[in-house]
Amino acid sequence: MGSPGRWGYPDRVTSPGKSLLDKSLLDKVWDAHAVRELPSGQTQLFIGLHLIHEVTSPQAFAMLREAKLPVRFPSRTFATVDHIIPTESQRRPLADELAEEMLVALERSCAEHRIRLFDPGSGKQGIVHVIGPELGLTQPGMTIACGDSHTSTHGAFGAVAFGIGTSQVADVLATQCLALARPKVRRIEVTGKLRAGVYAKDVILTIIRRLGVQGGVGYAYEYAGPVVDAMTIEERLTLCNMSIEGGARCGYVNPDEATFDYLRGREFAPKGEAFERARAAWRAAASDPGARYDDRVEIEGSALAPAVTWGIHPGQSVAVDEKLPRLAEVPATERAAAAEAFEFMGLRPGEPVAGTRIDVAFIGSCTNGRISDLREAARVARAGRVAPHVKALVVPGSQAVARQAEAEGLPEVFRAAGFEWRQAGCSMCLAMNPDKLVGRQLCASSSNRNFKGRQGSPTGRTLLMSPAMVAAAALRGAVADVRELL
Amino acid sequence: MAANVERVAGRGCVLRADDIDTDRIIPARFLRCVTFDGLGEHAFEDDRAQAKGNHPFDDRRFAGAAILVVGQNFGCGSSREHAPQALMRSGFRAFVGGSFAEIFAGNCTALGLPCATLPPEHLAKLMDSIDLDPAQELVLDLRARTLASRAGILACGIAEGARQQLLEGTWNATAVLLEAGPAIEATAARLAYVQDFRA
Numbered sequence: 001m002g003s004p005g006r007w008g009y010p011d012r013v014t015s016p017g018k019s020l021l022d023k024s025l026l027d028k029v030w031d032a033h034a035v036r037e038l039p040s041g042q043t044q045l046f047i048g049l050h051l052i053h054e055v056t057s058p059q060a061f062a063m064l065r066e067a068k069l070p071v072r073f074p075s076r077t078f079a080t081v082d083h084i085i086p087t088e089s090q091r092r093p094l095a096d097e098l099a100e101e102m103l104v105a106l107e108r109s110c111a112e113h114r115i116r117l118f119d120p121g122s123g124k125q126g127i128v129h130v131i132g133p134e135l136g137l138t139q140p141g142m143t144i145a146c147g148d149s150h151t152s153t154h155g156a157f158g159a160v161a162f163g164i165g166t167s168q169v170a171d172v173l174a175t176q177c178l179a180l181a182r183p184k185v186r187r188i189e190v191t192g193k194l195r196a197g198v199y200a201k202d203v204i205l206t207i208i209r210r211l212g213v214q215g216g217v218g219y220a221y222e223y224a225g226p227v228v229d230a231m232t233i234e235e236r237l238t239l240c241n242m243s244i245e246g247g248a249r250c251g252y253v254n255p256d257e258a259t260f261d262y263l264r265g266r267e268f269a270p271k272g273e274a275f276e277r278a279r280a281a282w283r284a285a286a287s288d289p290g291a292r293y294d295d296r297v298e299i300e301g302s303a304l305a306p307a308v309t310w311g312i313h314p315g316q317s318v319a320v321d322e323k324l325p326r327l328a329e330v331p332a333t334e335r336a337a338a339a340e341a342f343e344f345m346g347l348r349p350g351e352p353v354a355g356t357r358i359d360v361a362f363i364g365s366c367t368n369g370r371i372s373d374l375r376e377a378a379r380v381a382r383a384g385r386v387a388p389h390v391k392a393l394v395v396p397g398s399q400a401v402a403r404q405a406e407a408e409g410l411p412e413v414f415r416a417a418g419f420e421w422r423q424a425g426c427s428m429c430l431a432m433n434p435d436k437l438v439g440r441q442l443c444a445s446s447s448n449r450n451f452k453g454r455q456g457s458p459t460g461r462t463l464l465m466s467p468a469m470v471a472a473a474a475l476r477g478a479v480a481d482v483r484e485l486l
Numbered sequence: 487m488a489a490n491v492e493r494v495a496g497r498g499c500v501l502r503a504d505d506i507d508t509d510r511i512i513p514a515r516f517l518r519c520v521t522f523d524g525l526g527e528h529a530f531e532d533d534r535a536q537a538k539g540n541h542p543f544d545d546r547r548f549a550g551a552a553i554l555v556v557g558q559n560f561g562c563g564s565s566r567e568h569a570p571q572a573l574m575r576s577g578f579r580a581f582v583g584g585s586f587a588e589i590f591a592g593n594c595t596a597l598g599l600p601c602a603t604l605p606p607e608h609l610a611k612l613m614d615s616i617d618l619d620p621a622q623e624l625v626l627d628l629r630a631r632t633l634a635s636r637a638g639i640l641a642c643g644i645a646e647g648a649r650q651q652l653l654e655g656t657w658n659a660t661a662v663l664l665e666a667g668p669a670i671e672a673t674a675a676r677l678a679y680v681q682d683f684r685a
Contacts, residue, residue: 035666035673040650044666046673048680056566058520067660072670076680084518098518105520139679149565149589165567165593168659175663177670181647213505214559217588247562249588274682281678313505313562333558337504430514430564451509451563458513458532 022288025141025254026185026220029160029285033143035177042179048142049159050077050172051128052115054084054106055432056147060169061109071113073176078137079110080118082127083432087395087422090120099433113173126398126424129153129366133237134400136266139278140255141285145172150366150448152243155252156236157259158285160220162250183249184218184294189225192302197483199376200235201242201368201446201466203227205307205317207299208246213315216248219294222287223253227301233262234372241367242448245314254286306482308353309450309464311341316450318353320469320481326350344452345461346440354479356463360443361392361474362455363419363467365429368446369397371404373467377446378413380471383485386418387477393435394419395427419474431456444473488658491598494580494626496552498616498635501542506556507563508590512572514564525568526575543576547620555613556583561590570594580626582633582642584609595648598657602626602633602642611637628653 023031035044052060057079064071071077084099094100103119110117118124118131125131129150132138138154144161145151147169154161164171164178171178190203208215221243223236231239236253243251253259260279263269270278305319316338318324326349330338342349347356363369363377374396386392394414396402402424405411411421428435429447436456437443443455443462446469450462463479472482516528534541542548554573560583561569570593573581581594581601591601604612615637616622625634626642628649633640651657663670674680 032677033673035669038647038656038662039654040647040656042647042651044663046670046677048677055517059522059567062521063660069660069664073674102518102520142679147565147567149563151565163565163589165565165570165589165596167567167593167596171659171663174660175666175670176674177663177666179647179651179659179663181645213562214585214587217559217585244563244589247559247587277682278679313507334504340503430509432514432518449507449509449563451507453513453532454509456515458535 022290024185024222024287024291024293025158025252025285026160026183026222029141029143030182038179040179042181044177045143045180047145047172047176047178048076049137049144051132051144051146052077052079052169053128053148054081054102056166057109057169058102058105059166060173063167063170064173069174071115071173074114076176077115077173078118079106079115080125080128080131081106081120083426083430085120085425086433087425087427087435090423096434123399126400127366127369127426129241130369130397130401133157133233134266134398136263136269139263139269140259140282145178149244150241152248152250153237153241153366155240155243155250156233158252158255158282160250160252163244183220185222186216186219186295186297187222187224187293188297188299190223190227190299190301191225192227192300193230194227194301194304197306197468197486198304199466199468200231200238202304202307203301204239204242205309205314205464206304208242208315209317210299211246211297213245213313214247216243216246219248221246221248221251222293223251225301228253229256232372233258234370237370238367242314245448255282306466306469308469308479310345310347310353311338312344312450312452314448314450314464316341320354320479323352324349354481356479357442358390358444358463358473358478359441360437361390361470362428362443362445362447363393363470364395364397364427365447366397367448368467369395369401371401373446374401374405374410377467377471378410380468380475380482380485381413381417381419384417384475386474390474390477392419392474393422393428395422396424398424428455430454444470444479446470488598488655490655491600491652491657492628494553494600495623496579497550497620497622498553498555498624499542499548499551500555500613500616502557502613504558505562506560508561508566508569509563511561511569512566517566517568522568522571525572529572529576550577552577552579553624553626554578554581555616556581558584560586562587565589567593570597570599574599582612582626591645591648595651595657596659598652600626600628600644600648600652602644604633604640604642608640612640
C-alpha cells in the first residue's frame with residue numbers, strides 16, 4: 001500500500017526517466033480504504049457510504065440488537081423505502097400489512113440508531129440507486145455498499161460500489177467495514193459512436209451477451225472508450241447498473257468533467273471552495289493512463305442496434321432486427337439453458353424477435369427510471385397510442401424524478417397515450433408491491449432481470465429493452481424497432 | 487467466534503441446471519418479512535410447482551441431503567441473503583458446483599456454508615454417481631480441498647479467503663472486523679471526503 005497522499009489516495013509515484021507506477025481507479029480506491037489485511041488474506045475495507053432499504057436491513061438490525069452493538073458511523077448510512085412501496089398510493093398505513101410492517105421496522109431502526117431516512121413524506125424517497133446519485137451522496141473515489149445487487153450502479157461516478165447480503169449489512173452497520181477480496185479489473189472499451197435509437201441499455205445488454213452472465217465473476221468492470229466518454233451520467237448509471245448481470249459485482253466509469261458538473265449544487269455534494277478541493281481529489285481518483293488491467297475487451301459501439309432479451313437471463317438477447325438463435329447455433333455449453341428458456345418463454349428458435357406480441361409494458365427501475373429515460377420514452381409515446389390489449393405503466397425512479405417529469409408535462413404525454421403514471425418505487429422490476437404480472441403475461445420491461453417469475457407471476461415472462469423500445473412495444477402491441485418511430 | 491468448518495459430510499442432492507438465480511431459489515414475495523424464519527419451506531417454490539413433483543427437492547431419494555450439487559453460475563442475480571438462508575433452513579450445509587455467483591458465495595460464507603467448485607468433467611461424474619447411489623455419503627474436506635464420494639476423491643476449488651474464514655471460524659466477520667479497533671477511525675480520518683469536503 002502506498003502512503004496516503006493529500007486526498008487520501010496514495011500518491012502516484014513518479015521519477016524522471018522511469019516508468020510510472022500507474023494504478024487503476026479500483027486499486028487507488030481500494031488502497032485508500034484498506035484498514036488492514038485480514039488473516040484470511042482478504043482486505044478489511046472501510047465503506048464510505050452505506051445505503052439501506054426495507055428488505056435486506058431488518059435482519060441486520062436484529063443481529064446488532066442481539067450482539068448489543070451500536071452503529072459505528074450512523075452519519076455514513078442513509079435509508080429509503082423502495083422495494084415494497086405501492087405506486088398507486090403511498091398513504092400510511094400502507095394497504096398491504098406486510099409492507100407496512102417492513103416500513104415501520106425500518107423507521108424504528110433508523111430512529112433508534114440516528115440514521116437519516118428518506119421516507120415518502122420527505123419528498124426525497126425513491127429507488128436507493130436513483131436517490132444516492134441525485135442527492136449527491138454518491139461521489140467519485142468512494143467505497144459504497146448496499147444490501148442490493150444493483151449497487152454497482154453508483155460506479156457511474158467512479159466509486160467502487162457493490163451489493164452485499166444481510167450479514168454484511170450488519171458488518172457495515174457495526175464496523176463501517178467489510179471483509180473482501182480485491183477483484184481483478186477488466187477494461188471494456190466501447191469504440192465509435194452510438195447510432196440514433198441505441199442507448200446505454202443496448203450497450204450493456206450487448207456486453208453481457210458477448211461476455212456472458214458469469215464472465216465478470218471475480219472482476220470489476222471499468223467501462224471506457226469514446227461511447228462511454230460521451231455518455232451522460234444517467235446513461236453511465238444504466239451501464240454500471242447491470243454490471244452484476246454480467247457477473248461483475250462492481251463496474252465503474254472514471255470520473256470526468258461530466259461527473260463533476262452533475263455533482264455541482266447537489267444537496268450532499270461539497271459546496272464553494274470545498275467543491276473545488278473535492279474536484280481535485282475526484283480527478284486524482286481516476287485510473288492513470290498507464291494502469292495495467294487483468295483483461296481488456298473492445299466493443300464496436302457504432303455497430304450496435306437496439307437489444308431485446310428473449311430468454312430467462314440477461315445474456316440471452318438479440319438485436320431487434322435479428323432472429324432468435326437456432327439451438328444448433330448456440331454454443332454447446334449454453335444449449336440446455338437456451339432450450340429451457342425457449343420452453344419457458346413460449347418463443348420459437350429462428351423466428352424474428354420483432355413482432356413478438358406483448359401484454360404489459362413497464363418503464364421504470366434503477367436501471368431506467370431516471371428523467372432522461374422518461375423523456376426518451378415520452379418522445380416515442382407522443383407518436384401514438386398504447387395498443388388496446390397492452391397494460392402500460394410508467395414508474396418514476398424517485399419523487400424528484402416524478403417532480404421533474406411533472407414540471408416538463410411528461411405525465412400528461414404518457415396519460416394521453418394510454419400509459420398509467422405512478423409514484424416512485426421499484427415496482428414491477430421485482431414485484432414486491434402490488435404491481436405484478438398475471439399468469440403467463442409477457443412484459444416489455446426497461447428493468448434489469450428477465451428471470452423466471454421475476455415480475456411477480458411464477459409463469460410471467462419478461463423481455464428486457466431500453467425505455468424507448470418499451471414505449472415502442474407498448475404502441476405497436478408487439479416488439480418493435482424504435483428506430484422506425486423516432 | 488463462530489464454529490470452525492473443516493468438513494461437511496452428508497448425502498447429496500443433484501440440481502442439474504446452469505444460471506439458477508436467487509429469484510428462483512426464493513421468489514421475491516417471500517422477502518416480505520422482517521426475519522429469515524420459515525424461509526426453508528419456500529425454497530424453489532415456483533420451480534417445484536412448475537416441475538409438478540419432478541424437482542430434485544421433491545425427489546425422495548435426496549431427502550435429508552446436506553450437500554447441494556449444482557451447475558454453473560449458481561446463485562446469480564439478487565443479493566438476497568434469503569437465498570442461502572432458505573437453503574440452509576432446508577438442511578443444506580455446503581454447495582458443490584461448476585461455479586458460483588460472487589454475492590451468493592459471500593453470503594454463504596457469512597453463514598458458514600462452503601461453496602466448492604469442480605471442473606465440468608468431474609462435476610458431471612459426481613452428479614452421475616449421486617444419481618446412481620443417492621444414499622452414499624459425500625465428504626467435503628476444506629483443509630485438503632477435496633470432495634470424496636463413490637466418484638473418487640476429487641480436487642475442488644474454494645476461494646482462499648472464504649476457506650480460511652471457514653477453517654479459522656472467522657466467517658462471522660463482524661467480530662473480526664471489530665478487532666481492528668481505532669484503525670477504522672484512523673482510516674476514515676485519512677479520507678478527504680470524510681474529513682474535509684462534506685456538504
